[in-house]
Amino acid sequence: MLTEYKKLLSPNKVHLPLTDSFYKIATAVVKAGEKVLRGQIIAYKENDLVKTPIFSTVSGTVVEFKQMRDRYNKIVDHIIIENDKQNEDVEYKTFDGEVPTSVVISQLTKHGVNILDVDGIYTSLKLDSSINKVFVNIINVNEPFISTDYSYLLEYAKEVADGIKLLGQGKKEVHVILDKYMPAEPKEALIENLGDFDYKLILVNSSKVSGYDYSEIKKIVKEKITNDLHDNGVIYITAETCKVVSDVLRKGHAPFERHILVTGDGVKDNAEFEVTVGTPLYYVVEDLGGYQDIENMNVHVGDYLTGVQLSDDTFSITETVDAVDLSEFHEEPEEICIKCGECNDVCPAGILPQNIMDAELRELNLRIVDLHTDECIECGLCSYVCPSKINVLEWVRRAKRRTN
Amino acid sequence: MEFTTKKAPIVNNSSRSYKRSLLLHFTLIFVTLVSLGLQFYVNSLENAFNALVMVVVSVIVAMTLELFYALGEKNVRKFEQYKGFVEPINIALIIALLLPAATPIFVLILATVIAIYPAKLVYGGSGYYIFNPALVGVLFAQISFKEALTTAVGDNLTPLMMLKETMYGTTHNFDLLQLLTGNYIGLAIGTTCALLLIVSLVYLCISKVVDLKIVFTFLLSMALMSLIIGWFNGYWINFMIVNLLTGFTLFAATFLISDSVTSPTSRETKILYAVIIALMTMAVRVLGNQVEGIVFAILLGNMLTPWMNRTVKRSSKKSFLTTIAVALVIVILAGVGLGLLSQNMIYPELTNIMEVLS
Numbered sequence: 059m060l061t062e063y064k065k066l067l068s069p070n071k072v073h074l075p076l077t078d079s080f081y082k083i084a085t086a087v088v089k090a091g092e093k094v095l096r097g098q099i100i101a102y103k104e105n106d107l108v109k110t111p112i113f114s115t116v117s118g119t120v121v122e123f124k125q126m127r128d129r130y131n132k133i134v135d136h137i138i139i140e141n142d143k144q145n146e147d148v149e150y151k152t153f154d155g156e157v158p159t160s161v162v163i164s165q166l167t168k169h170g171v172n173i174l175d176v177d178g179i180y181t182s183l184k185l186d187s188s189i190n191k192v193f194v195n196i197i198n199v200n201e202p203f204i205s206t207d208y209s210y211l212l213e214y215a216k217e218v219a220d221g222i223k224l225l226g227q228g229k230k231e232v233h234v235i236l237d238k239y240m241p242a243e244p245k246e247a248l249i250e251n252l253g254d255f256d257y258k259l260i261l262v263n264s265s266k267v268s269g270y271d272y273s274e275i276k277k278i279v280k281e282k283i284t285n286d287l288h289d290n291g292v293i294y295i296t297a298e299t300c301k302v303v304s305d306v307l308r309k310g311h312a313p314f315e316r317h318i319l320v321t322g323d324g325v326k327d328n329a330e331f332e333v334t335v336g337t338p339l340y341y342v343v344e345d346l347g348g349y350q351d352i353e354n355m356n357v358h359v360g361d362y363l364t365g366v367q368l369s370d371d372t373f374s375i376t377e378t379v380d381a382v383d384l385s386e387f388h389e390e391p392e393e394i395c396i397k398c399g400e401c402n403d404v405c406p407a408g409i410l411p412q413n414i415m416d417a418e419l420r421e422l423n424l425r426i427v428d429l430h431t432d433e434c435i436e437c438g439l440c441s442y443v444c445p446s447k448i449n450v451l452e453w454v455r456r457a458k459r460r461t462n
Numbered sequence: 463m464e465f466t467t468k469k470a471p472i473v474n475n476s477s478r479s480y481k482r483s484l485l486l487h488f489t490l491i492f493v494t495l496v497s498l499g500l501q502f503y504v505n506s507l508e509n510a511f512n513a514l515v516m517v518v519v520s521v522i523v524a525m526t527l528e529l530f531y532a533l534g535e536k537n538v539r540k541f542e543q544y545k546g547f548v549e550p551i552n553i554a555l556i557i558a559l560l561l562p563a564a565t566p567i568f569v570l571i572l573a574t575v576i577a578i579y580p581a582k583l584v585y586g587g588s589g590y591y592i593f594n595p596a597l598v599g600v601l602f603a604q605i606s607f608k609e610a611l612t613t614a615v616g617d618n619l620t621p622l623m624m625l626k627e628t629m630y631g632t633t634h635n636f637d638l639l640q641l642l643t644g645n646y647i648g649l650a651i652g653t654t655c656a657l658l659l660i661v662s663l664v665y666l667c668i669s670k671v672v673d674l675k676i677v678f679t680f681l682l683s684m685a686l687m688s689l690i691i692g693w694f695n696g697y698w699i700n701f702m703i704v705n706l707l708t709g710f711t712l713f714a715a716t717f718l719i720s721d722s723v724t725s726p727t728s729r730e731t732k733i734l735y736a737v738i739i740a741l742m743t744m745a746v747r748v749l750g751n752q753v754e755g756i757v758f759a760i761l762l763g764n765m766l767t768p769w770m771n772r773t774v775k776r777s778s779k780k781s782f783l784t785t786i787a788v789a790l791v792i793v794i795l796a797g798v799g800l801g802l803l804s805q806n807m808i809y810p811e812l813t814n815i816m817e818v819l820s
Contacts, residue, residue, distance in 0.1 A: 351463075398727075399728055403728075425772075445478055445482060447478070
């Protein structure tokens with residue numbers, strides 16, 4: 059389905075959101091009209107616990123501060139920087155050879171890589187002594203609309219392997235999750251680059267939708283796992299994150315580009331993209347030849363089970379966007395819940411989505427707490443299996459919001 | 463061009479609720495047609511014609527009632543397609559199949575009205591009812607018009623009644639081929655031909671319309687319990703075969719207990735639900751006068767369903783295995799208990815103990 063691998067690295071303007079779903083407060087350190095370099099700190103975002111810098115991803119002039127829609131469909135403050143296309147960088151501090159874990163941590167924190175997240179299962183990145191296992195998910199998105207070839211892994215096998223080594227050094231158990239049926243070339247490239255590094259391979263069949271990562275981690279950890287895997291001494295990351303870790307240490311900055319997929323029958327062409335962080339989506343769509351002539355467009359950001367629906371295409375691509383689906387809206391009417399219990403059977407966290415939905419419909423707060431709703435990892439499998447086409451995940455999310 | 467945020471382009475798996483009810487619908491129609499033919503072969507032409515009239519009248523009554531109710535609610539749009547009629551027709555067919563061939567038509571009409579209006583529409587229609595509507599109608603007919611139904615059956619003994627009599631000394635012979643093909647006059651139109659019901663059960667299992675967990679737990683616990691009871695009574699495996707092939711056992715497994723709306727939603731409770739129904743069925747069959755106790759048993763299971771749904775908090779492999787183990791123990795204990803009771807082995811002991819105590 060995908061035809062090309064494109065790079066789109068010099069937008070005229072970038073829109074950098076100051077807050078997101080995790081960081082709620084931000085302080086800008088630049089003013090409108092000021093000239094900034096690439097990699098320069100332009101603001102700090104913070105929540106109660108952490109304060110993280112935001113970097114400029116282009117060199118140029120700060121145009122204005124403006125309230126715009128971000129990729130979570132919320133209106134937040136953005137800094138808009140006009141690109142002078144000179145790519146002037148600040149000076150970076152780089153590291154070669156072996157780097158001790160403490161330095162890895164301090165550098166990652168300095169560059170704003172605080173939370174590693176794979177589909178709702180996240181790890182707060184404190185590589186302290188309690189962490190003893192690292193899981194690396196290198197199954198490229200293998201989903202109905204988003205089927206990638208493994209070109210990313212082929213191109214960056216060296217960086218990915220380096221990132222795995224940096225995070226997995228010391229006495230940590232490293233597990234690399236791969237697809238059983240992945241093509242041989244990228245797999246060999248990765249294994250060759252990992253060399254004699256001590257790791258274990260987990261091979262899964264990713265074409266079967268079943269929440270395999272959760273169950274594999276559970277099998278190895280041998281205890282009940284929570285939403286924040288840090289509590290279980292586990293870091294769970296993707297290939298992409300490994301490259302970020304490698305870049306922070308070897309190049310001295312987190313990558314200014316994001317690797318995304320733009321798919322769907324709503325645009326004239328589909329492609330894998332390397333985009334500068336902060337590029338608005340319509341700029342990407344223009345590059346693909348514009349929209350098809352259809353009436354109702356559906357913009358879906360993220361995973362096809364867990365992603366977010368957006369009401370326009372002005373949002374900018376940030377580090378957290380991995381895929382954008384632009385397709386025609388196909389209405390499929392919901393039917394009445396027939397209480398078949400398939401969502402209860404499939405849930406990898408072992409909670410009961412149907413019962414939670416029922417409790418949410420009747421607004422029974424105590425019952426919602428009783429049903430361990432907070433353990434939901436929002437994988438979306440319940441919506442996937444539902445024969446009545448009910449968006450069960452949305453109901454469970456609503457119930458989950460009551461619990462905190 | 464406009465942007466919508468109604469629903470994500472989630473790719474669902476291919477199963478659809480509507481497709482399921484449609485498959486059930488076709489299976490029911492198939493079973494009905496074959497059963498009518500069987501009535502003609504086993505019973506008389508008159509009875510077969512009466513059965514045909516019953517099916518048609520029941521379906522018409524159910525459809526009209528649903529339509530009138532929808533008119534009252536000003537919600538007729540769903541009846542523009544055939545989709546809206548699938549469920550009422552299913553209920554009507556089940557009622558007709560569960561009554562004897564010579565049932566007076568007014569009894570059938572009353573049963574259908576009870577099933578559609580108080581047992582289904584009052585609770586909120588499809589997806590919301592607590593009791594299996596068809597069974598409520600059938601139970602109503604069985605209790606209120608007992609005499610009319612008994613005369614309809616006539617003096618013919620059903621296999622289960624014969625089995626009951628053999629426990630008290632009379633001898634009867636059972637022909638396995640007759641039981642499999644339904645070549646005898648039973649208590650209901652559609653429940654006699656075991657072969658037909660087994661074929662439809664397998665088809666519904668393959669097409670995932672019925673829940674395998676419920677159906678297999680039910681059949682296995684019925685088999686195990688009747689095997690133990692049979693052993694106590696000295697019949698060994700024949701008791702089990704008759705119990706599985708006759709009565710409403712296979713019909714219930716195919717069309718009644720696996721109805722997803724009235725059964726629990728998690729793995730553990732599904733197992734318990736099936737075991738409770740099997741246990742009640744065997745208890746009524748062995749101890750009670752009403753030989754076809756399965757109707758009561760299923761309604762009791764339906765009644766316990768909301769409570770069972772409320773007791774579970776989460777589901778895991780461990781608790782699932784524990785439930786299976788507990789269910790197995792319950793089934794074996796119940797089998798032993800019922801076997802002893804059926805042989806009057808407990809009452810004398812108890813009276814002895816009471817005498818000693820006093």
